[in-house]
Amino acid sequence: MALNNIGIVGAGQMGCGIAHVSSLAGYKVQIYDLDPDRVQAALATINGTLSRLVSGGKISEKERNDALSKISGSADVNDLAAMDIVIEAATEDESVKRKIYAHVCPVLKPEALLATNTSSLSITRLASATDRPERFMGIHFMNPVPVMKLVELVRGIATDEPTFRAAKEFVASLDKAVTVSEDFPAFIVNRILLPMINEAIYTLYEGVGSVDAIDTAMRLGANHPMGPLQLADFIGLDTCLSIMQVLYDGLADSKYRPCPLLVKYVEAGWLGRKSGRGFYDYRGDVPVPTR
Structure with a gap:
């Protein structure tokens, strides 16, 4: 299956990253989004990122130009008709993803594979919303895609072996490492990572330590490259809440209950870096803790 x-x-950020690494690996890439302005912004972002790699000596100018020549963008879903695989990298909302599949599936060729970059949702359940559950699976890239080495592969109950093999070969061709997870809520990485972040938020909520104290403790005491609250802001607090809710609903264990402070920040629109405020305020020259 070529x-x-x-x-x-x-x-968005994940779609840009997947397009970036795929084009550098020699694939032709078609980015689709309903919003043409977002498509143009994505192409500009990829151009800027590749230019920085040239400036840093990571790739040559020729490699940059070759990669850019392989990427197209469009707000017309019919431009996906010739694709061999389509990777959905939309927001972590099951209802949104289901609408996308209903819109995209009718234009895909029968043999095309369909994948989701979901970080937590059931692959089996998402596959049931498509016309090709045997050719559907989870290909979960980590953020930021060009930097992070790991990709989680997740089969649904209907995913057939040729689909899995083709996905595995595709990921390997991007110079990424594969880990295979069973189809359980949040898979492997986020099943472990997000409860740790949620516990750090509880530690803040209960007054055990300040934002700075908690992040410093985990950077210097556990040798983490980034504190858990700083990491939550980077991921997006709305995404963190969504994943914790998937864990809480899917596993019915009180240890996965989202911290009320996380809920409050999301309700306030303080979503982290992307909104300018989260556990840190990013509107100045230097991030400042908000608690």
């Missing part, structure tokens, strides 16, 4: 043409649904 995957030469890669479609990406969603022109």
Whole structure:
């Protein structure tokens, strides 16, 4: 099963990252998003990121130009018709993803694979919303995609072996490492990572330590490259809450209950870096703790 043409649904941070690494690996990439402005912004972002790699000596100018020549962007879903695999990289909302599949599946060729970059949702349940559950699976890239080495592969109950093998070969061709997870809520990485972040938020909520104290403790005391609250802001507090809710609903264990402080920040629109405020305020020259 040759995957030469890669479609990406969603022109956000993850979609940009997947397009970036796929084009550098020699694949033709078609980015699709309903919003043409987001498509243009994505193409500009990828151009800027590749230019920085040239400036840093990581890639040559020729490699940059070759990669850019392989990427197209569009707000017309019909431009996905020739794709061998389409990777959905939309927001972590099951209802949104289901609407995307209903919109995208009718234009795909029958043999095309469909994948989701979901970080927590059931692959089996998402596959049931498509016309090709045997050719559907989870390909979960880590953020930021160009930097992070790992990709989680997750099969649904209906995913067939050729689909899994093709996905595994595709990920390996991007110079990424594969880990295979069973289809349980939040898979492996987020099943372990997000409860730790949630516990750090509880530690703040209960007054055990300040934002700075908690992040410093984990950076210097556990040798983490980034404190858990800083990491939560980087991930996006809305995404953190969504994943914790998936764990709480899917596993019915009180240890996964989202911290009320996390809920409050999301309700306030303080979503982390992308909104300018989260556990840190990013509106000045230097991030300042908000608690």
